[in-house]
Amino acid sequence: MKVLVAIKRVVDYNVKVRPKADGSDVDLNNVKMSLNPFCEIAVEEAVRLKEAGKVTEIIAVSVGAKVVQEQLRTALALGADRAIMIETDNNVQPLGVAKLLNAVVAKESPDLVILGKQSIDGDNNQTGQMLAALSGMGQGTFASNVELGDGSVEVTREVDGGLQTVSLKLPAVVTTDLRLNEPRYASLPNIMKAKKKPLDIFTPEDLGVTLAASVTTLSVEPPAERQAGIKVASVEELVDKLRNEAKVIS
Amino acid sequence: MSILVIAEHDNASLKSSTLNTVAAASALGGDVHILVAGSGCAAAANEAAAASGVAKVIVADNAAYGNQLAENIAGLVVEVAADYDYVLAGATGNGKNFMPRIAALLDVQMISEIISVESADTFKRPIYAGNVIATVQSTDAKKVITVRTTAFDPVAASGGSAEQVAIDTASDAGVSSFVGEELAVSDRPELTAAGIVVSGGRGMQNGDNFKLIEAVADKLNAAMGASRAAVDAGFVPNDMQVGQTGKIVAPELYIAVGISGAIQHLAGMKDSKVIVAINKDEDAPIFQVADYGLVADLFDVLPELEAQL
Ligand SMILES: Cc1cc2nc3c(=O)[nH]c(=O)nc-3n(C[C@H](O)[C@H](O)[C@H](O)COP(=O)(O)OP(=O)(O)OC[C@H]3O[C@@H](n4cnc5c(N)ncnc54)[C@H](O)[C@@H]3O)c2cc1C
Numbered sequence A: 001m002k003v004l005v006a007i008k009r010v011v012d013y014n015v016k017v018r019p020k021a022d023g024s025d026v027d028l029n030n031v032k033m034s035l036n037p038f039c040e041i042a043v044e045e046a047v048r049l050k051e052a053g054k055v056t057e058i059i060a061v062s063v064g065a066k067v068v069q070e071q072l073r074t075a076l077a078l079g080a081d082r083a084i085m086i087e088t089d090n091n092v093q094p095l096g097v098a099k100l101l102n103a104v105v106a107k108e109s110p111d112l113v114i115l116g117k118q119s120i121d122g123d124n125n126q127t128g129q130m131l132a133a134l135s136g137m138g139q140g141t142f143a144s145n146v147e148l149g150d151g152s153v154e155v156t157r158e159v160d161g162g163l164q165t166v167s168l169k170l171p172a173v174v175t176t177d178l179r180l181n182e183p184r185y186a187s188l189p190n191i192m193k194a195k196k197k198p199l200d201i202f203t204p205e206d207l208g209v210t211l212a213a214s215v216t217t218l219s220v221e222p223p224a225e226r227q228a229g230i231k232v233a234s235v236e237e238l239v240d241k242l243r244n245e246a247k248v249i250s
Numbered sequence B: 001m002s003i004l005v006i007a008e009h010d011n012a013s014l015k016s017s018t019l020n021t022v023a024a025a026s027a028l029g030g031d032v033h034i035l036v037a038g039s040g041c042a043a044a045a046n047e048a049a050a051a052s053g054v055a056k057v058i059v060a061d062n063a064a065y066g067n068q069l070a071e072n073i074a075g076l077v078v079e080v081a082a083d084y085d086y087v088l089a090g091a092t093g094n095g096k097n098f099m100p101r102i103a104a105l106l107d108v109q110m111i112s113e114i115i116s117v118e119s120a121d122t123f124k125r126p127i128y129a130g131n132v133i134a135t136v137q138s139t140d141a142k143k144v145i146t147v148r149t150t151a152f153d154p155v156a157a158s159g160g161s162a163e164q165v166a167i168d169t170a171s172d173a174g175v176s177s178f179v180g181e182e183l184a185v186s187d188r189p190e191l192t193a194a195g196i197v198v199s200g201g202r203g204m205q206n207g208d209n210f211k212l213i214e215a216v217a218d219k220l221n222a223a224m225g226a227s228r229a230a231v232d233a234g235f236v237p238n239d240m241q242v243g244q245t246g247k248i249v250a251p252e253l254y255i256a257v258g259i260s261g262a263i264q265h266l267a268g269m270k271d272s273k274v275i276v277a278i279n280k281d282e283d284a285p286i287f288q289v290a291d292y293g294l295v296a297d298l299f300d301v302l303p304e305l306e307a308q309l
């Protein structure tokens, strides 16, 4: 079986991002960039399926500027067999990414496509579901467990009240939640080996996809700051404040 | 203008997030209709019809929609959406699951988790774990939007008397099926709708110690939440996680116990009206957002707090 894993380069999760002074966009000058945490989990899940003998080939794919090669190399070092980069300098929105991924799906016919549930920059949580729609596949979003069978996959999903399990016909789309697995670190020898693994480059035109950006960001601003509060000295004082000052308990 | 709101429900009753979503729809101006797609969902449809500000309720009662499978719901909504300018749902687990699928089938971008309606085509939404608020404009003819429910006060659950129209399309995409579920049963208020939330973090040390939180929550009729660290460590189930990638809450009172205040956690609770932090580390970042901070050992504080409530 062949697995396609979609990965995104994003601001590292430890960075506290701020708007630029003119409010035109966020300030990403000199900030650390990483593989989106949910995409790390996606790669890890594919690698585990391969280690379990259920998967024979893992292809990592990313859409973005030339620099996304760094994250593709990371995915190769973690265990992907080859990589596809769809190069564009435009900021591609989720529907556009999904259309490009759908074109790769048409070329590669994977049995399973694994994506992160959410990119931690745009916080969209859309791309996997959109790819599933465009390709007509079933979707197992927010997965905390994946059992790959012969013609189907059982996905346990994190839902508001707990967990839900669905069965999907293959090929299918899975998006990862945090508890699906604990991603490994790439070892030095694997990082070296990854440099020699194949990486193909396409443009959106090569794939016959025209990108339209129908949602524009007009401005960005910091969120409302909270007033600095006070420290209380005792439980008694706390209860008194909550009752008589904030009036949130009776 | 006409707006279709997709109801959040469990067939037997309507979830309150639907009322927040109707509020966002009302802010757009125009006729608000609710689609109740489910199986044996008449009770939920009746509640939807009673909600204030709703002109019509469309009921699709069919086994294919019983478990809210995204593939089936999306097929249905795409048909129904032909008559509407907007499709809205709450940014709940279900809404996040099926709305992007609907948007892609309609060939439009989707706008996730809006926190305000600026005009008919312009909205605000948080990005980067809520560290930045973006104002976005959509030129799509049909707008597919999820609503951060905590940002819109719910419309009244009663007072309306919308007409109900049944439709009998059965859209089974045939690619997915429901196997089972494990839902937490609790008498507590729902986490995302509770007036008071008491959350525990890694500082709780183990699942058993959450009994201390439970005792306080009982006194306050509060919901219980947790940080990701507490969930990851297996202290409590995943549906209690508050944060960027968990649940978003904005109660009147949020009490954070043994939680350091990582940005990903703050993203889920910093719009709470009053925040209390109990932490033994006076430099914990949670104190920067807390209205009332108590620097103390939680194992001393929680029993005392329970006794004084
Ligand atoms: C992609 C991604 C998404 C994430 N999403 C979320 C999310 O949605 N929600 C979330 O919460 N986190 C999320 N995180 C994790 C987040 O970064 C933090 O790791 C997590 O919130 C820390 O949880 P904590 O505060 O319980 O633990 P810690 O940071 O370990 O803090 C424990 C606190 O307890 C205090 N303490 C210990 N013992 C006592 C005692 N006896 N009395 C009083 N205080 C005590 C300590 O002083 C400390 O401040 C995410 C991370 C990533 C990478």
Ligand SMILES: Nc1ncnc2c1ncn2[C@@H]1O[C@H](COP(=O)(O)O)[C@@H](O)[C@H]1O
Pocket: A006, A007, A008, A009, A036, A038, A039, A042, A061, A062, A063, A064, A092, A094, A097, A114, A115, A116, A117, A118, A119, A120, A122, A123, A124, A125, A126, A127, A128
């Ligand atoms: N530019 C991209 N290239 C490859 N995969 C992407 C890209 N953008 C999003 N994805 C995938 O879609 C997931 C969800 O992203 P989003 O819908 O933006 O929250 C990510 O975790 C990735 O797996």
